[in-house]
Amino acid sequence: MTTRVRPSSKRCAVIGGSGFLGRHLVEKLLERGYSVAVFDIRQSYELPGVTFYQGDLCDKEALRPALKDVPLVFHCASPAPASDDRALFQRVNVQGTCTVIQACTELGVQKLVLTSSASVVYEGADIKNGTEDIPYTAKPMDYYTETKIEQEKLVLQACDKEGGLLTVAIRPHGIFGPRDPQLVPILVDTARRGKMKFIIGDGTNLVDFTFVENVVHGHILAAEHLRPESPLCGKPYHITNDEPIRFWDFMSKVLVGLGYAAPRYHLPYMLVYGLAMLLWLLAMLLRPLVAFKPTFTPMRVALAGTHHYYSCEAAKRDMGYKPLVSLTEGISRTVESYPHLRHGAP
Numbered sequence: 558m559t560t561r562v563r564p565s566s567k568r569c570a571v572i573g574g575s576g577f578l579g580r581h582l583v584e585k586l587l588e589r590g591y592s593v594a595v596f597d598i599r600q601s602y603e604l605p606g607v608t609f610y611q612g613d614l615c616d617k618e619a620l621r622p623a624l625k626d627v628p629l630v631f632h633c634a635s636p637a638p639a640s641d642d643r644a645l646f647q648r649v650n651v652q653g654t655c656t657v658i659q660a661c662t663e664l665g666v667q668k669l670v671l672t673s674s675a676s677v678v679y680e681g682a683d684i685k686n687g688t689e690d691i692p693y694t695a696k697p698m699d700y701y702t703e704t705k706i707e708q709e710k711l712v713l714q715a716c717d718k719e720g721g722l723l724t725v726a727i728r729p730h731g732i733f734g735p736r737d738p739q740l741v742p743i744l745v746d747t748a749r750r751g752k753m754k755f756i757i758g759d760g761t762n763l764v765d766f767t768f769v770e771n772v773v774h775g776h777i778l779a780a781e782h783l784r785p786e787s788p789l790c791g792k793p794y795h796i797t798n799d800e801p802i803r804f805w806d807f808m809s810k811v812l813v814g815l816g817y818a819a820p821r822y823h824l825p826y827m828l829v830y831g832l833a834m835l836l837w838l839l840a841m842l843l844r845p846l847v848a849f850k851p852t853f854t855p856m857r858v859a860l861a862g863t864h865h866y867y868s869c870e871a872a873k874r875d876m877g878y879k880p881l882v883s884l885t886e887g888i889s890r891t892v893e894s895y896p897h898l899r900h901g902a903p
């Protein structure tokens with residue numbers, strides 16, 4: 558007779574655990590007494606309590622050892638949104654997520670927590686205090702969003718309350734914090750190239766930026782509240798700082814904190830959006846001859862010039878979520894963590 562090892566409830570796996578959010582999640586899980594298996598395409602650190610498995614999540618055989626005897630899996634791997642490689646997004650976010658679900662089911666994993674994105678409902682128009690019942694956009698603005706929608710559907714549909722895999726999706730928005738490879742570095746790069754002088758639109762559009770530790774807190778609460786009888790089963794939840802801020806005020810606070818000037822001059826939104834569309838078309842047409850990536854993509858201009866903030870009332874109600882770090886504290890901790898990006902730094 559073979560005896561199956563009963564997975565310890567303080568064991569878990571983090572797929573994408575080498576990334577920005579993944580590593581913060583791993584650190585918090587360790588602090589809370591979990592032992593963690595990290596599965597990622599690259600290894601970016603070593604920590605006591607972490608077993609590292611390197612591989613592609615599309616490869617089930619590579620995934621299996623990381624998920625074996627683990628009751629709880631977090632899936633926060635994705636190609637970076639800045640890539641415009643449709644085939645890569647499709648392979649990793651859609652086919653790869655099918656592979657993750659299959660592996661979890663075959664290995665008897667009890668809970669799967671997906672990092673989705675609030676952008677699954679965003680199509681370039683204003684969203685004010687959006688709730689989780691807004692339908693997925695039928696017009697995703699990029700391949701990243703298109704495949705995050707498919708990925709979320711797959712995970713939520715896989716939820717089986719009758720003794721099978723339980724699933725939930727966390728939809729963060731605008732994650733920022735120490736070690737973020739995107740938001741602050743893109744902003745500083747744009748400032749260093751002298752392109753952060755302009756405010757797109759009237760500058761009053763409100764947006765959610767969410768400190769990474771609050772996103773981590775939402776993930777752990779979701780995992781710990783996910784049970785067959787709980788309302789979380791098969792549902793998506795927004796996790797934000799619950800403090801929408803003007804997009805341009807947030808950018809200015811980070812820039813000024815790092816010693817750069819805040820943008821001052823206004824440009825009409827529709828003009829910049831139109832130019833971004835033209836540039837994008839040009840990049841498409843010239844692609845066989847020259848590869849260039851415009852800073853001002855239509856998606857980025859829309860993100861910079863429209864309202865997009867979301868309600869996190871459902872997470873408060875169903876899992877007792879409350880942001881732990883305020884926006885002001887989050888911004889100052891973030892700014893302090895980037896001495897090398899300060900104005901004048903070598």
Ligand SMILES: NC(=O)C1=CN([C@@H]2O[C@H](COP(=O)(O)OP(=O)(O)OC[C@H]3O[C@@H](n4cnc5c(N)ncnc54)[C@H](OP(=O)(O)O)[C@@H]3O)[C@@H](O)[C@H]2O)C=CC1
Nearest residue numbers: 573575576577578597598613614633634635672674731732
């Ligand atoms: N950052 C944000 O503002 C937001 C992020 N999200 C979601 O949060 C999650 C985490 O994002 P974030 O931490 O910013 O992203 P990161 O790129 O920092 O982390 C993702 C990690 O997954 C790895 N990875 C990519 N492809 C594979 C693969 N095929 N197999 C195994 N590992 C792979 C990446 O490796 P490599 O770097 O080598 O590609 C990276 O280590 C993502 O699902 C993202 O969609 C949602 C909303 C907002």
Ligand SMILES: CC(C)CCC[C@@H](C)[C@H]1CC[C@H]2C3=C(CC[C@]12C)[C@@]1(C)CCC(=O)C[C@@H]1CC3
Nearest residue numbers: 730731740743744747764765852853857860861
């Ligand atoms: C979803 C958002 C809350 C988080 C956005 C993350 C990134 C998409 C943004 C981080 C830095 C931003 C930025 C711009 C657009 C959006 C970001 C890339 C601009 C390109 C917008 C136009 C400008 O004037 C320059 C901006 C640089 C920074």
